[in-house]
Amino acid sequence: MSNLHITSLDKDYSGHQVLHGINLNVDSGEFVVFVGPSGCGKSTLLRTIAGLEDASGGSINIDARDVTRVDPAERGIAMVFQTYALYPHMTVEENMAFGLEMSGMSKAERKQTVAQVAETLHLSDYLPRKPRQLSGGQRQRVAIGRAIVRNPKIFLFDEPLSNLDAELRVKMRMEISALHQRLGATMIYVTHDQVEAMTLADKIVVLRDGRIEQVGAPMDLYADPDNAFVAGFIGSPKINFLQAQVTGRSADGGALVTVPRLGLKNLEVKPRGGMVDIGATVTLGLRPEHFGAPGQGRGPAVTLIADAVENLGSVSYAHAGPDAEEPVVVEVKDQATLAPGGAVTAEVLSGRAFLFDADGRRL
Numbered sequence: 001m002s003n004l005h006i007t008s009l010d011k012d013y014s015g016h017q018v019l020h021g022i023n024l025n026v027d028s029g030e031f032v033v034f035v036g037p038s039g040c041g042k043s044t045l046l047r048t049i050a051g052l053e054d055a056s057g058g059s060i061n062i063d064a065r066d067v068t069r070v071d072p073a074e075r076g077i078a079m080v081f082q083t084y085a086l087y088p089h090m091t092v093e094e095n096m097a098f099g100l101e102m103s104g105m106s107k108a109e110r111k112q113t114v115a116q117v118a119e120t121l122h123l124s125d126y127l128p129r130k131p132r133q134l135s136g137g138q139r140q141r142v143a144i145g146r147a148i149v150r151n152p153k154i155f156l157f158d159e160p161l162s163n164l165d166a167e168l169r170v171k172m173r174m175e176i177s178a179l180h181q182r183l184g185a186t187m188i189y190v191t192h193d194q195v196e197a198m199t200l201a202d203k204i205v206v207l208r209d210g211r212i213e214q215v216g217a218p219m220d221l222y223a224d225p226d227n228a229f230v231a232g233f234i235g236s237p238k239i240n241f242l243q244a245q246v247t248g249r250s251a252d253g254g255a256l257v258t259v260p261r262l263g264l265k266n267l268e269v270k271p272r273g274g275m276v277d278i279g280a281t282v283t284l285g286l287r288p289e290h291f292g293a294p295g296q297g298r299g300p301a302v303t304l305i306a307d308a309v310e311n312l313g314s315v316s317y318a319h320a321g322p323d324a325e326e327p328v329v330v331e332v333k334d335q336a337t338l339a340p341g342g343a344v345t346a347e348v349l350s351g352r353a354f355l356f357d358a359d360g361r362r363l
């Protein structure tokens, strides 16, 4: 178990800056997930931590030792890639033992270490096979096993499950979570998958254009985002952003807003801090699940026409708005009969809504 401190880390590729002054602390035993749009620098950050890329500025410390200029092999880091990167001509056993041979461990010790790890990963029966004789999930387990046998200080995973089908992904996700608990290891994990990020992470780091937008526990990012980017990135289906105007204040300091798209006036929303200027044009952030069943008295009711409906079984999503604007997405429960063209009535649970200024900052 090791901790990691990244200070003012920059990375540029021949003058094109990809990481801008990254500051990040990862505690010992923590599971940290990096998320962000394609090209925002997640893999670059991971590879720079591993030493596969040189930092252009700033420092990386592992357990208070500055490793910024240290050879990758000496950082005590193991990385698992999306493409598994197994040697096709080697057996599972040889693949897993490969890193150990380089570290000078005796043959008998290597065999024992590999056998132990193979057992915990349910790979014992596959040790003599070549990678091409394995399923995708088994190959991924070999790649993870190869990392575990090295007993690294920190595990880095770059989208390790994205080549697997949905069912296997769920299974491997649970296995990685169990592995983390069993080893108590420090892990950093890159994913595009919302569910993986929300369920695996102690802490999520949201990146955008090589900068950190927000760091926090999954539910904190979800329920209390710092800005519209984070609100839009965390949560599926995506949050609705609706133009609104502040028209007054409620007795207890809430903002009263008019939301033309929903035909609502004087909707009360609690800003995160301070007062919001009356007359200001703002953006209301309202998640699909911030629309509740009608008749509960939890907020003003709105009726929208569902232009498209996604029925997922336990829940449906109504997409309202055929015009040029983005549709408003409303979560509907217990209404399996909802069909396109049908009316959806829901209460707006504005107590859980967010307000953002014109620059996307949370108000």
Ligand SMILES: Nc1ncnc2c1ncn2[C@@H]1O[C@H](COP(=O)(O)OP(=O)(O)OP(=O)(O)O)[C@@H](O)[C@H]1O
Pocket: 013, 018, 036, 037, 038, 039, 040, 041, 042, 043, 044, 045
């Ligand atoms: N070796 C390289 N030389 C030049 N530019 C690079 C190199 N590697 C990455 N980049 C650039 O750095 C930026 C960040 O890339 P990176 O691979 O870190 O993104 P990412 O967040 O991992 O994206 P994805 O989700 O698609 O994997 C991109 O604009 C990319 O084109």
Ligand SMILES: [Mg+2]
Pocket: 042, 043, 044
């Ligand atoms: Mg990447």
